[in-house]
Amino acid sequence: MPDIDAHVARLAARPRVRVILLLLAGAIAALGQAPFLIWAATLVGLLTAFLFWRHSPTPRAAALQGWLFGLGYFTLTMSWLVNPFFVEPERHGWMAPFALLGMAGGLALLWALGWGVARWLAGDIRFGWLFWPAGLAGGELLRGMLFTGFPWGGPGLVWIDTPMAQIASWVGVSGLSFLTAIWVALLAAVLIGRNLKGAAGVMALSLALGLGTVLSPSSLPEDTPHTLRLIQPNAPQHQKWDPDFAESFVHRQLELTAAPPESARPNLIIWPETSVPYLMRHATRLFPLIAEAADGPPVLMGIQRAEELRYFNSLVQVNTDGIAHPVYDKHHLVPFGEYVPLGDAMTRIGIRAFAAQYGQGYSAGPGPVVLDMGVLGKVLPLICYEAVFPRDIRNAPERPDWILQATNDAWFGDFSGPQQHLVQARFRAIEFGLPVIRVANTGISAAIDVRGQVRSYLPLGQAGFLDARLPAVGGETLYARVGDWPLSLLLASAAFMAVLSRRRFSH
Template sequence: MPGRPPLRQLWIPLALGLVAALGLPPFGLWIATPLALAILIHRAARRDGVFLPMLAAGFGWFALSMSWIVEPFLVEPEIHGWMAPFALVLMALGGALFWAVPAALAARLTVPGPRRAIAIAAALLLSDWLRGWIFTGLPWALIGHAWIDTPLAQTAAWTGALGLGAITLTLAALPALIRPLPAVVLAVALTGGLWSVGLARLSQPLPPDSPARLRIVQPNAQQDLKWDPQWAAVFFQRLLDLSAEPGPRDVVIWPETAVNFLLEDADPVLPAMAQAAGAPLVLGIQRRDGSRFYNSLVTLNPDATIGAVYDKFHLVPFGEYVPWGDALARIGIGAFAAQQGNGYSAGPGPVVMQVPGLPDFQPLICYEAIFPQHLRGLDQRPAWLLQATNDAWFGKFSGPYQHLAQARLRAIESGLPLIRAANTGISAVIDPHGRIRQSLPLGVAGKIDAALPAPLPQTPWMRWGNAPVVLLAALMLGLAITRRRPDRNLLA
C-alpha cells in the first residue's frame, strides 16, 4: 500500500518510543522524552503512513513504562506466570493504539508539513486526556509524567499533569515548525522560563506544620506470603509492634488491606489494635455487607469502636472487579486481586473523612490516586490527602516509583500534603509542593513519625481542572486541520 513503511523500518520509531520512556521513573532522564518525541513528530509530519510508525513508537513507550504489569502474574508463577508475557504485549499494544489512532487521524486530515506536526501533537495530548476516562480510565505513563523530578513539575499547580504533557509536546513539535537553530533556542528559553517559575514556587515558604503527629506503619508483607495464615500472623504482630513503639502520635496509619481478616470478623483483636496504636487507627481492611465485599479504609477509635468507613469506588478492572461480574461469577470467573468473593463492589465516590483531633482528609486507596479528577468536586476542601496502598503488586523495578511520582503530582495539583502508607513501600510524607520529606524504601519494615504538613491555598488547577488545556489542544487541532493547502516550514 502506498505510504506504508516497510516493517523493517519500524525499528526506528520503536526505539524512539523506548528512549522517550526513559524520562519516566525510575530512570528520570526527562530530556529523553521531548527529544525522542521531537524526532518522532518531525518524521511523522513529513510523510504519509503514520499509523504503523506511531503504533511501533507507542508500543515501545508502553512496553517499557508499563513493564511492571507482569509482576502480579509472578506472585504465583506456577499458576499465572504463563500469562505475564501476554499481559505485557496486550497492554503495550492497547496503549500504542492511543498514539497510533489519533496521530493517523490527524495526519489524514492534514497535508505534510508544520500543520501536520501541530495536529499530531494536539491529538496525542487529547488522547492522553481521553485515556484518563475511557474504559474507566488509565492515566498511567502520561507524557507529562517525565517532569516529576524537576522544578518544571510545579507548573502542574496551574495546568495539572495534562499541562505538563502539553509543554512536552510543544517542545517536541518545535523542530517541525521552525528551522533547527530557532527551534533549539525557543525550546531552551521555554524550558528555562518554566523551570524558573518552578524554582520560584519551590522557594516560597510553606505554612507552619499542623500540630498533628502522624505515625505511618509499613509492615513489608510480601505479596506471595501476605495471605498465608502463618505469615499473616507474623505481619499482623509486626503492625502491632511498630504501632506500639514509644513516641507521640495523634493517629496511626496502616496500609491498604493491612490484615488478612474481614472487618466483620475483627472483634476479638480490635482491643489489641487500639491499645497498640494508642491513638485513632486508620487501616485498610476488607469488609462484607450481605453478599457484597469492599476494599475499605476504616477508622478504629481508641476505645476499640469503629468510626468512619470509606469504600474504594474506583476499582481496578479485572484486578478488583470483573465487568458483568455477577454473571461471570456463576461460571467461576472472578477478579484477580480480590481475596473475598468474586470481586469487590464499588463505594459511592470521593469523600472527606473525619478523625477526632485531626484535620479532615480525603482518602485514596491505591489506584485511586492516579486519577486527578477525583480531587475535584468535593463539597468541602480537605486539609490533606491520605493514600493507603499495596504496591507489592507492582514489583520492585518501576511500578512503585511511578505510583509514588503520580502521588506527588496530586499534591502539586491540589496544593495539599499527601501522606502515603504502603505495604512494602514506598511510604512517604509529601508536602504540598510534591517534595518528599520522609520516606521508607521498598522492602523495609518500619515506621515514620512525622508532623502533618499544612495545606497551601487552593491552586488554579483545582478551580479550572483540565478544561483550559483540553480546549487549547482542541483549538490547535481545529486550526491545523482547517487549512489543507501544503505549507512550508513556518520560518522558512
C-alpha cells in the same frame, strides 16, 4: 549542519528500519520515568518520533508510527505489570508476557489514534506540525478517561525532580505533557534548519517552562504541629495471605504501632491497604488489641469487609474503645483485577460467575468522601491506584486539608512500579496544593508537601514505622479549580478550526 530531515526521510522509507527505530525511540523515551528519571531521554525519544511523524504520508501511516512508538514506550514503562503474575508463578506466570504486551499495545492505540487524527488535520495547513503535540495530548486525555481510565506513565511525569514540575499546579500532568511535546516540535524545527523562527519559539517556551522556578515558592508554610505514624509491615505478596505467615505480619504491625515515639506522640496511626488478612467481621477480637497498642490515638487501617455477598476494599477507623467502623470504601476499582466490567449486568442473562453482587470481586463504594479528623483537619482517603486519577480528587464533595493514600504496592514488585506510583502521588500534591500522606505495605511510605517534595519516607522493602509531621495545606491551585477542561477545549477548538480550514481550501 547535516540535513537531518533528509536523513530521516530516507530512514522512514525503509519499513523494517522504521519499525525498529520507532520501537527503540519509545523505549528510550520511557527512561524518563521512575526509577531512571532521565528526562533528556524522553526528549530524545519524542524528537525521533516527531521527525518520523512529519514524513508519514497518510494518517494511517502516522497512526501506525504512533502505535509502534507507544508499544516501545509502554512496554518498558509498564514492565512492573508482570509482577502480579509471579505471585503464583506455577499458575499464572505464563500469562505475564501476554498481559504486558496486551496492556502496552492497548494503551499505544490511543496514541495511534491521536497521531493519526493529527496527521489528517495537519494536511497542508501552515503550522500543521503543531497538531502532533495536540495528538499526543489528546491521546493522554483519552487514556485518563476511557474504560475508567489509566493515566499511568504520561510524558509529563518525567519532570518530577525539576522546577518544571510546578507547572502542573496550573495545567496538570496532561498539560505538562502537551507543553513538553510542543517544546520537542519547536526543537525539531531548529534542528532541521528550515524554520529559523523555531529558535525563538524554543527560547520562549523554555522561558515559559522555566517559570516553574518562579512558581515554586521559596518558602512554604510551616508544618502543622501534628504527627502521623505510618506503619509499613513489608509483607511480601506471596506470603501476605499465607496462613503460615499472615498472623506474623499482623503482630508486626501491632508491635510497630506500640513502639515508643521518635519525638512527638502521634495524633493518628495509619496501617496500609488490606493490612489485615481477613474480613472485618472476623477481626472483632483484633480491634481491642489495636487500640491497646495505639494507647490513645485512633488507627486508620485497610481491611476487606462484606455486606451479605458484596465485598469492599475499605478503610476502617479503630477508636480508643476498640470499636471499629468503616469510613471509606474504594470506589475506583481496577478492571479485571478487582472486578469484571459488566459482571453484574451479565446476571440478567443468567451468568453469575463475574458478578460482584454475588461475591465475585469487589463492589465499588459510593464515591469520594472527606473525613473530618478533628485537630488533624479534613482528609480525602484514596486506596491504591485511585491516587493516579486527578478527577477523583476534583470530584471530592469539598476541598480537604490533606490526602491519604493507603496502598499495597507489593503487587507492583520492588523496582519501577512502586517508584512510579510515588511520583504520581507527588504530582497530585503539586496539582492540588495539598499534602499527601502515603502509607504502603512494602513501601514507599512518605510524607509529601504541596511542592511534591518528599519530606520523610520509609525505603522500599523495609519494615518499620515513620513518625511524620503533617505538612501544611497550600492555597487552591488553578488546576484544582478547572482541571483538564482548558486543555480539552483548546484541543477541540484547534481540531474544529482545522476542519473548517480544510473544507474552505477544498472548495
